Amino acid sequence: MSKEKFDYFIKGEKGKYEVVIGLEVHAQVLSKSKLFSGSSTKFGADPNNQVSLIDSAFPGMLPVINEECVKQAVRTGLGLNAKINNYSVFDRKNYFYADLPQGYQISQYKNPIVGEGKVLLDMPYGSKEIGIERLHLEQDAGKSIHDMDPSNTYVDLNRSGIALMEIVSKPDLRSPDEVNAYIKKLRSIMRYLGTCDGNMQEGSLRADVNVSVRKEGDTNFGTRCEIKNVNSIKFMQMAIEYEAARQVELIENGKKIDQETRLFDTKKNETRSMRSKEDAHDYRYFPDPDLLPLKLEQKLIDDLKKSLPELPDKKKERFVKEYGLNAYESNVLVSEKEISDYYEEVAKLSDKKLAATWMMGDLFAMLNDRGLDISKSPISAKHFAELVQAIKSGEISGRIAKEVFEIMVESGDNPKKIIESKGMKQQSDPKELEKMINEILSKNKDKVDQYKAGKEKLYGFFIGQVMKLSGGKANPQLTNEILKKLLKG
């Protein structure tokens, strides 16, 4: 397979610029209760109903860490091929905001729970490794709602204190496409691990995007700007494109780029400076005196490692080996754990290659049209496998299979029943077919003569007649064979 070449540069008047991107992804940990309190983490509850005295920072309350959140962070670290630190420390990150009742966020600064790791991306120009700088545990803030009242802000603390994993990448990303692939890969790994649901609409996964530009070939980094809290991949890509172009323009006009925090305005499709964050980097971190250092026994880490599920990279390799799929097919089929589970169930019961083709074609198109996840598919894996087998065995043609498929979606019936009750079985009896084709040829003697005289286009006409007469049920391969034989004779 020929590979495309990487080609994402911003073209200025004075040359090409490379875009350098690093991401700080905030992923909400899947756990029943919060990082330091026993309140529920469930999304969508009535405002302020999942708030304890700890989450709302009443005086004298002490945080006690949730052991499951620690394990989830370790699992995620292992999934990112990262170093797990046996010793980590919780610090206070100090800033004032209405949705942060403590006046500080408990986070990890100098000693994070997870150190360096890496993530592999499959790009059209080959595989690319993105370095992970660190992963640390911290508290989420509450939610401010600005549009309920013209002069007041409403604050809901249900989110306050939910555990977050901040996953910091190295500045290894070079284009919006790579950012897209990176976020999807992270999301996929965490969903396989069950450590984060990756739901960007509900804010379980969001990112700060660091962008800088430099002349193609330069090895020093340019001054970077940080775009805060972008909550969809599309917006991340738009923000990067805008921001990179803005920086190139500044450089070409001989102006300086200020290192600053910026906000992406999704309505105007532009980034702008957040003046309120002028002092934002002056967080005065110090170790939280309420919390002792977190020490992990090596045995706990080893046990968690042993209990990890098969992750997408490994599964992809196995799909190629075990099912004879190509790299592209297996990449698509392992992207979500639920998709890979469905595929494996189908592949067990039917032709592996044909199953992949039909899943990625008709099944995905149908799910996409209806906005459904595969877990909500109106066609069960077992029924889908029966359909694939019916095609493989020649019982029905691919064209009829599409009709059967539509009826399966609507009725939920199994394909055998549909094929039988509607008489959709393919005509695969050579004698019957030969009889039918002979009839057609004798009725169209003039066209047969023309064909034999060299007008080969007419072949399609004969095929059409066969399909018409058989109601689309004639076995295509067999029809071809017989028709060719008879036209020669």
Added chain:
Amino acid sequence: MSLDKEKIKHVAKLARISVDEAKVESLTKDLNSIFKFIEQLNELNTDKVEPLTSILNQSLRSRKDEISDGKIREKILKNSPKENEEFFVVPKVVE
């Protein structure tokens, strides 16, 4: 380490403490003398001393992942600057 007047004003701003301009001078002097006192500790060589994280030999206590708290909205919202049944209501903060 020594602090100048600008640093004092900056730290006060970050901590949301209003400091009278007239007091900055004396505050700078006071804080610097406190720092000087503390800095005597730097005379000790601590290269081979493990940082002390607790005077008791104990490790971080943890809890099981169970829902054991919440649903006390009424109590919590008593601290809201303005009254509302569902939310904390604060002066508009918007970017």
